[in-house]
Amino acid sequence: xxxxxxxxxxxxxxxxxxxxxxxxxxxxxxxxxxxxxxxxxxxxxxxxxxxxxxxxxxxxxxxxxxxxxxxxxxxxxxxxxxxxxxxxxxxxxxxxxxxxxxxxxxxxxxxxxxxxxxxxxxxxxxxxxxxxxxxxxxxxxxxxxxxxxxxxxxxxxxxxxxxxxxxxxxxxxxxxxxxxxxxxxxxxxxxxxxxxxxxxxxxxxxxxxxxxxxxxxxxxxxxxxxxxxxxxxxxxxxxxxxxxxxxxxxxxxxxxxxxxxxxxxxxxxxxxxxxxxxxxxxxxxxxxxxxxxxxxx
Amino acid sequence: xxxxxxxxxxxxxxxxxxxxxxxxxxxxxxxxxxxxxxxxxxxxxxxxxxxxxxxxxxxxxxxxxxxxxxxxxxxxxxxxxxxxxxxxxxxxxxxxxxxxxxxxxxxxxxxxxxxxxxxxxxxxxxxxxxxxxxxxxxxxxxxxxxxxxxxxxxxxxxxxxxxxxxxxxxxxxxxxxxxxxxxxxxxxxxxxxxxxxxxxxxxxxxxxxxxxxxxxxxxxxxxxxxxxxxxxxxxxxxxxxxxxxxxxxxxxxxxxxxxxxxxxxxxxxxxxxxxxxxxxxxxxxxxxxxxxxxxxxxxxxxxxx
Numbered sequence: 001x002x003x004x005x006x007x008x009x010x011x012x013x014x015x016x017x018x019x020x021x022x023x024x025x026x027x028x029x030x031x032x033x034x035x036x037x038x039x040x041x042x043x044x045x046x047x048x049x050x051x052x053x054x055x056x057x058x059x060x061x062x063x064x065x066x067x068x069x070x071x072x073x074x075x076x077x078x079x080x081x082x083x084x085x086x087x088x089x090x091x092x093x094x095x096x097x098x099x100x101x102x103x104x105x106x107x108x109x110x111x112x113x114x115x116x117x118x119x120x121x122x123x124x125x126x127x128x129x130x131x132x133x134x135x136x137x138x139x140x141x142x143x144x145x146x147x148x149x150x151x152x153x154x155x156x157x158x159x160x161x162x163x164x165x166x167x168x169x170x171x172x173x174x175x176x177x178x179x180x181x182x183x184x185x186x187x188x189x190x191x192x193x194x195x196x197x198x199x200x201x202x203x204x205x206x207x208x209x210x211x212x213x214x215x216x217x218x219x220x221x222x223x224x225x226x227x228x229x230x231x232x233x234x235x236x237x238x239x240x241x242x243x244x245x246x247x248x249x250x251x252x253x254x255x256x257x258x259x260x261x262x263x264x265x266x267x268x269x270x271x272x273x274x275x276x277x278x279x280x281x282x283x284x285x286x287x288x289x290x291x292x293x294x295x296x297x
Numbered sequence: 298x299x300x301x302x303x304x305x306x307x308x309x310x311x312x313x314x315x316x317x318x319x320x321x322x323x324x325x326x327x328x329x330x331x332x333x334x335x336x337x338x339x340x341x342x343x344x345x346x347x348x349x350x351x352x353x354x355x356x357x358x359x360x361x362x363x364x365x366x367x368x369x370x371x372x373x374x375x376x377x378x379x380x381x382x383x384x385x386x387x388x389x390x391x392x393x394x395x396x397x398x399x400x401x402x403x404x405x406x407x408x409x410x411x412x413x414x415x416x417x418x419x420x421x422x423x424x425x426x427x428x429x430x431x432x433x434x435x436x437x438x439x440x441x442x443x444x445x446x447x448x449x450x451x452x453x454x455x456x457x458x459x460x461x462x463x464x465x466x467x468x469x470x471x472x473x474x475x476x477x478x479x480x481x482x483x484x485x486x487x488x489x490x491x492x493x494x495x496x497x498x499x500x501x502x503x504x505x506x507x508x509x510x511x512x513x514x515x516x517x518x519x520x521x522x523x524x525x526x527x528x529x530x531x532x533x534x535x536x537x538x539x540x541x542x543x544x545x546x547x548x549x550x551x552x553x554x555x556x557x558x559x560x561x562x563x564x565x566x567x568x569x570x571x572x573x574x575x576x577x578x579x580x581x582x583x584x585x586x587x588x589x590x591x592x593x594x595x596x597x598x599x600x601x602x
Contacts, residue, residue: 019417
């Protein structure tokens with residue numbers, strides 16, 4: 001506490017100032033702007049001249065909940081989250097546990113391969129996967145033909161497109177989480193495992209009953225951030241299918257982008273943004289609360 | 298860090314020098330258990346190697362396709378290796394197309410990101426080591442921004458940048474993603490572990506607060522700085538959404554946006570596109586491979602467990 005006394009009062013504000021100003025300008029303020037704009041009929045003419053903006057009350061929200069396209073986007077987002085979150089969390093935890101089995105040069109070299117998708121730009125990923133999924137000269141359909149299966153419309157069949165797009169996102173989403181789990185595993189004291197092993201627990205049993213409970217915080221962190229990421233699902237459908245075919249891969253974020261930037265319906269899209277934010281905040285709060293009850297046995 | 302022992306080894310007995318074999322029946326003797334552990338590790342290694350190859354395969358495909366002549370890249374059945382490898386598409390990217398311009402723009406966006414890194418480190422330090430009015434409120438804001446999706450703030454941020462006359466500038470492209478709440482959080486986690494006595498001693502010696510930050514705090518924080526620098530580099534290098542929204546002038550396009558332009562020609566020339574994808578992916582792979590160790594280490598040290 002004597003630090004605070006010794007330092008002049010302004011010092012901490014100088015340290016947090018630049019970052020907080022930017023964070024407020026581009027994180028917090030936009031949310032408030034979205035809230036305000038969501039009660040107006042702002043469109044492209046309002047962007048040019050603010051006097052063209054009119055108060056719209058809750059009209060945007062009423063229209064939103066009656067809009068079948070928004071309903072479909074909402075349903076798609078839930079579908080994506082239900083497939084994506086468990087896949088990403090389980091795959092990255094499993095891979096991290098296996099990678100942490102040994103510290104040999106070989107295992108450490110393998111790690112890098114699993115990180116590659118996470119650090120690659122989405123557009124490059126879209127180009128490569130678009131090429132692999134291509135129906136005329138793509139590799140995947142050729143692989144299917146090798147085992148005698150007919151070609152498949154990876155990105156133009158409405159149901160299959162959902163899975164194709166989600167698969168790319170799962171492939172890309174595991175890398176960072178593997179890093180986080182590996183880092184957390186370094187914090188598991190070796191003595192715990194050895195004690196469990198001395199008590200006769202096999203490696204499977206040790207992992208399940210000793211290591212995984214110790215990773216509780218990392219698992220919570222990864223689950224919460226992964227849920228948020230999938231509720232915001234945007235990149236993969238945006239570049240691979242542009243939300244198609246027939247809106248089958250239109251997530252809430254894609255819907256917002258189209259309404260906002262293609263149709264210039266800023267007021268309407270902002271109302272959608274506010275709804276999306278509330279959904280994310282509620283889901284996150286629910287997760288944190290259920291886990292807290294879990295920890296305080 | 299470089300020992301090769303397996304975590305499941307029970308007894309610290311030297312491993313057999315002969316290649317490990319899987320016993321038919323798991324024996325309970327220490328040596329048998331150790332052997333079984335090694336056998337399982339070999340199986341795990343094989344499974345992980347297979348998984349790694351599958352994960353990395355699309356990139357191998359990208360690399361090999363980028364040197365195929367166009368006729369070969371749309372050939373059916375597809376082949377992994379080119380019959381007549383060529384680098385002509387790389388040349389075209391930088392001569393006929395504007396990829397040199399995009400590359401420079403991308404590097405400028407990455408460099409601007411360096412300021413964000415410094416700001417986040419400063420904020421993390423203040424949250425970790427100072428008491429001040431409004432601290433908990435501000436820190437709550439930092440964490441709250443983690444929940445706000447980009448798409449929610451996309452339109453208002455555009456309106457704000459438009460109001461600041463920063464649309465169509467590289468600074469405008471870099472600003473929205475300069476600071477991440479996650480970054481400040483990680484800095485704070487790490488810097489909380491710096492002993493306060495160390496800072497006190499420097500103060501007694503008459504060092505100014507900023508001198509302490511620059512000469513003591515930053516050097517100690519190298520591991521977390523490395524993580525954040527790599528993450529900031531990756532983020533800046535891959536930036537796509539903001540240049541797409543903010544830049545209407547082609548001269549301001551980043552590599553990602555330039556790539557997206559090529560995306561419309563997928564049926565025409567996959568080789569050119571794969572070459573462009575390589576230009577975007579390969580540099581970042583190299584940066585990441587060099588710093589990979591620090592990234593995992595840095596996350597571990599930031600107390601994320």
